[in-house]
Amino acid sequence: MFTILFSVLLLLACKFSNGVDPSADGKKPLLANYSNQVILDWNQMAYQAMGGPAYQHSLLASRINAMVHLAMHDALNSIAPAYQTYAFFREERDAEPIAAAASAAHAVLTASFPDKKAMLDSALTQSLAKVPTGDRLNRGIALGKEAAGAILAKRQNDGALQDPIAVIDPTAQPGEYQVVTPFNFIFAPFWKQMQPFGLTAPNQFRVGPQPALISQEYARDFEEVKTVGMKDSKTRTADQTAYGKFWYEFSEAGWNRVARAALSGRKLDLLATARLFALVNMALADAYTAGWESKFYYNFWRPLTAIQKAETDGNDMTSADASWEPLLPTPPVQDYPSTHSALGNAAATVLANVLGDKTGFSMNSPTADPATPTRSFRSFSQAAQENADSRVRIGIHFRFSCDAGLDMGGKIGQWTVDNHLKPKVTAIR
Missing domain, CATH: 1.10.606.20 (Vanadium-containing Chloroperoxidase; domain 2)
Incomplete structure (x- = not known):
């Protein structure tokens, strides 16, 4: 009997740790049911915002990539907490996940490349077009912006934007x-x-x-x-x-x-x-x-x-x-x-x-x-x-x-x- 009970508890723990909301009412978002395409799309969008194959500052690119993906992680992890967070410490389980992830990436990239805002705005519109309108959408957008703000604040004074050309x-x-x-x-x-x-x-x-x-x-x-x-x-x-x-x-x-x-x-x-x-x-x-x-x-x-x-x-x-x-x-x-x-x-x-x-x-x-x-x-x-x-x-x-x-x-x-x-x-x- 103990072995059966332990197995059930272990399965539940694994389920919860993989990003599935443990609430019993069934109304909370189950992130396991969502496509991961938004992460892949914004990973490629970051590359394009940097200039694609033509960009030259690889060190700065690595920093921005890390910020983009940490913001997306923290936003999603706030909806269905399964992992340690990095810079953003708030739960918002009623936010729309795709909107949160896309908005987090968009906010980091827009802050990093204000001259690419039109391109990034268009990409965000495409991401949000797949999401039903309503309160959950608005909560997701707000959550993504907050998560981005947390990682941007953490790196604000790191000195990365100095002139890299030195004699x-x-x-x-x-x-x-x-x-x-x-x-x-x-x-x-x-x-x-x-x-x-x-x-x-x-x-x-x-x-x-x-x-x-x-x-x-x-x-x-x-x-x-x-x-x-x-x-x-x-x-x-x-x-x-x-x-x-x-x-x-x-x-x-x-x-x-x-x-x-x-x-x-x-x-x-x-x-x-x-x-x-x-x-x-x-x-x-x-x-x-x-x-x-x-x-x-x-x-x-x-x-x-x-x-x-x-x-x-x-x-x-x-x-x-x-x-x-x-x-x-x-x-x-x-x-x-x-x-x-x-x-x-x-x-x-x-x-x-x-x-x-x-x-x-x-x-x-x-x-x-x-x-x-x-x-x-x-x-x-x-x-x-x-x-x-x-x-x-x-x-x-x-x-x-x-x-x-x-x-x-x-x-x-x-x-x-x-x-x-x-x-x-x-x-x-």
């Missing part, structure tokens, strides 16, 4: 970062101390030091990127070139696309989807901040500089090539660690925790060769590994930088899942 003094010190052509600046040095979304501090997962310039490990990875990453490499395979270009786009854009692709054909309810995208984008934003903190702490040069000036590194196992060029342009920031690798594994770790690592998916990339725009993956970890390896294949990172980035990203992703938006424990009375 650095030239240096001849071997191993130290120098500007990389075609750029004459370094990007967003202030981001090294950006307020994290989920970490306790930017240096929480600072990586250990890179290999010494005179070490065999450095010479090994130097030779690899010099050989396979050069513009006209004879050893890089056609597939390596293809996935090098495929993953070249900004990592936060690519891994939001991974999340959308992974949900294709899978049934995940509205609130669970909102939580997944909030966790993914928290981890992506924090991986940039943590990566920038480590980059500026070690200030290590890029392969482009290292190979062209190898005669200065003190290592007899390396040789200079003053005309060496990578397959694709090197981003204007330090090499170590690879934040592209960190973001990829941070997102992959969150996705694996929520959906299971062995989730297959296919997706396109705007930076891929038009002839081969689509790649398919068996798991998130496979995608993260290829994403990291791509940076060596196109000549813009040392292997040890990618490995350090993967390790950092895994820690950030796991920390995010373990410490934020966790399922509530429902008291059974």
Whole structure:
């Protein structure tokens, strides 16, 4: 008898923790019955508001994505509380969920891109057109705006809107970062101390030091990127070139696309989807901040500089090539660690925790060769590994930088899942 009773209570607790309203009158919204399409639609709308494939400030994009998805999560979680909230602490169980989610995203994006208001207003109208008019609709709109206001207030003075273009003094010190052509600046040095979304501090997962310039490990990875990453490499395979270009786009854009692709054909309810995208984008934003903190702490040069000036590194196992060029342009920031690798594994770790690592998916990339725009993956970890390896294949990172980035990203992703938006424990009375 006790076993049967315990099983019933356990089923009820699981039901409530998945966003289903526990009220007995049947009049409250059951979020499990709602489509998750509004989350996917506004994830793509955020990308378009930023400028689509043409936008350039990837760090700021990651911050805005996190704000958008945290606002949507908190709004929905206020209607059917199932998870820990992030910035908004109020319950409103009579609000319309689709209206709340769409209005939350709209409010964050309109505050971030006032020049895109007409486009965003049109998108909101489309979202609300599917919702019956009435008091619940009005409550949903108001709730979404309040949830957005809470996250906007939390980030109001974080310093993210500074000019990211910074000049650095030239240096001849071997191993130290120098500007990389075609750029004459370094990007967003202030981001090294950006307020994290989920970490306790930017240096929480600072990586250990890179290999010494005179070490065999450095010479090994130097030779690899010099050989396979050069513009006209004879050893890089056609597939390596293809996935090098495929993953070249900004990592936060690519891994939001991974999340959308992974949900294709899978049934995940509205609130669970909102939580997944909030966790993914928290981890992506924090991986940039943590990566920038480590980059500026070690200030290590890029392969482009290292190979062209190898005669200065003190290592007899390396040789200079003053005309060496990578397959694709090197981003204007330090090499170590690879934040592209960190973001990829941070997102992959969150996705694996929520959906299971062995989730297959296919997706396109705007930076891929038009002839081969689509790649398919068996798991998130496979995608993260290829994403990291791509940076060596196109000549813009040392292997040890990618490995350090993967390790950092895994820690950030796991920390995010373990410490934020966790399922509530429902008291059974």
